Amino acid sequence: MDLTYSAADERFREEVRDWLETHLTGDFAGLRGLGGPGREHEAFEERLAWDRHLGAHGWTCLGWPAEHGGRDLDLLRQIVFHEEYARANAPARVNHLGEELLGPTLIALGTEEQKTRFLPAIAAVEELWCQGYSEPGAGSDLASVSTRARLEGDEWVVDGQKTWTSLAQYADWCFVVARTVPGSKRHAGLSYLLVPMRRKGVVIRPILQLTGTSDFNEVYFDGARTEASLVVGEPGDGWKVAMATLGFERGISTIGQQAAFARELEAITGLARRNGTIDDPLIQDRIAHARMGLDLLRLHALRTLAGRGPESQGPAQASVSKLVWATWHRSLGELAMQVAGAGSLLVEGAPYELDEFQRLFLYTRADTIYGGSNEIQRNILAERVLGLPREARP
Structure with a gap:
C-alpha cells in the first residue's frame, strides 16, 4: 500500500x-x-x-x-x-469503546437487528459503552472468566464480577464475556452478551488509581438481565467474537494515540529546555531514543494497518503492537521524571494535586499491565507464533 x-x-x-x-x-x-x-x-x-x-x-x-x-x-x-x-x-x-470496538464488531459479526438497534446510537453518541472482559481472577488470561449467564425464557441472567472496566460509571451498555455453558473450561462455552448498565442487578464501584482519579471500575452483576437476542455470534462462540473486538482495539485509533504520545514527548522536551537538563548528554540521548521509538511505533502501525509483513497476520499483530507501544510509553513516563528532577517527588498542591508529568509517570506504570500484560503478550508470541512449548498452567 x-x-x-x-x-x-x-x-x-x-x-x-x-x-x-x-x-x-x-x-x-x-x-x-x-x-x-x-x-x-x-x-x-x-x-x-x-x-x-x-x-x-x-x-x-x-x-x-x-x-x-x-x-x-x-x-x-x-x-x-x-x-x-x-x-x-x-x-x-x-465514545471510543462504542465507535472503535463494539461498532466494528457488530458490523462484522452482529445480526441485522443488532446493527439497526445499536449502530445509529453509537454514531450519534447517544449511548455509551464499556467493556466487560477482565475479572479479579481473569485479567490478561481472559479464558479464565467465571462470570456466568443462563438463559431464562427470553432473557439472559448474568451473575459475576468484572474489574478494570473503563468508563463504566458513564456507560449505558456493556459488552460482556460470560460463561454460558455449564461445566465448560477455558475458551469453550463463552458468549458475548450486550448488557444494559442502568438496570437492577448492576452495581458500579470506582477504583481509586495512583493518579488520584477513577477511570476504572469494578462492576458487579447480580441477576442482571438482558434480552436473549443480545448475544453477538452464536451462544458458546464468544471467544471468537471477543478476539475480533481486541483486533479492532489495535486498529486505526492507535494513530491518534501516537499523535497524543508525540504531544507528550514535545512537552517533556520543552521542560528539558526550560530547566536546562537538555544540556545533559544522557538526557539528549534518551530524548533522541524516544523520538526514534515513536517513529518506529508509527511505521509499525501503518504497516500493520495496511496488511503488510508477517506481523500483520494472526496473533502476532495485536501482541507485538501492544508490547511496543506500552513499553515505549512507560519509558516516556520515566523520562519525564528524569527531566523534572528532584522536584518531581513533590505534589503541586494539597492534598494530592499532580502535574502533567507526574500523572504521565504514574499512569504509564499500568500500560504494560492492562489490555494484556507484557508477560502474556510474550507468551502468546512464543506459543502461537514461534511454536515454543506452552507454559505450565494449573
Whole structure:
C-alpha cells in the first residue's frame, strides 16, 4: 500500500483542520487538551456534548460503511483526521469503546437487528459503552472468566464480577464475556452478551488509581438481565467474537494515540529546555531514543494497518503492537521524571494535586499491565507464533 498522501488527501486535511478551528470555539474552546488516560473525569459532560457535535457533523465512525452511518473513508483519510485532531489539541473522545470496538464488531459479526438497534446510537453518541472482559481472577488470561449467564425464557441472567472496566460509571451498555455453558473450561462455552448498565442487578464501584482519579471500575452483576437476542455470534462462540473486538482495539485509533504520545514527548522536551537538563548528554540521548521509538511505533502501525509483513497476520499483530507501544510509553513516563528532577517527588498542591508529568509517570506504570500484560503478550508470541512449548498452567 502506498502511504504517500495525495493532493486529495491534503485537501481533506485542510477540510479537517478548518472544521476543527471553526468549531473548537465558544463553549468548546475551553475543552482543548482535556480528558484522556488518568483524566477522564475532566469536563466529561462537556466532552460528551463535543462528541455529539462531531457526530451531528459527520466526524464520527469515519471508517464505517456508509450504510451503517459512517463515511467509509480509506486508511489514509482516517489517519489524516487523527493527526489533525491531535494537532488541534482537541479533547479526548468519550465514545471510543462504542465507535472503535463494539461498532466494528457488530458490523462484522452482529445480526441485522443488532446493527439497526445499536449502530445509529453509537454514531450519534447517544449511548455509551464499556467493556466487560477482565475479572479479579481473569485479567490478561481472559479464558479464565467465571462470570456466568443462563438463559431464562427470553432473557439472559448474568451473575459475576468484572474489574478494570473503563468508563463504566458513564456507560449505558456493556459488552460482556460470560460463561454460558455449564461445566465448560477455558475458551469453550463463552458468549458475548450486550448488557444494559442502568438496570437492577448492576452495581458500579470506582477504583481509586495512583493518579488520584477513577477511570476504572469494578462492576458487579447480580441477576442482571438482558434480552436473549443480545448475544453477538452464536451462544458458546464468544471467544471468537471477543478476539475480533481486541483486533479492532489495535486498529486505526492507535494513530491518534501516537499523535497524543508525540504531544507528550514535545512537552517533556520543552521542560528539558526550560530547566536546562537538555544540556545533559544522557538526557539528549534518551530524548533522541524516544523520538526514534515513536517513529518506529508509527511505521509499525501503518504497516500493520495496511496488511503488510508477517506481523500483520494472526496473533502476532495485536501482541507485538501492544508490547511496543506500552513499553515505549512507560519509558516516556520515566523520562519525564528524569527531566523534572528532584522536584518531581513533590505534589503541586494539597492534598494530592499532580502535574502533567507526574500523572504521565504514574499512569504509564499500568500500560504494560492492562489490555494484556507484557508477560502474556510474550507468551502468546512464543506459543502461537514461534511454536515454543506452552507454559505450565494449573
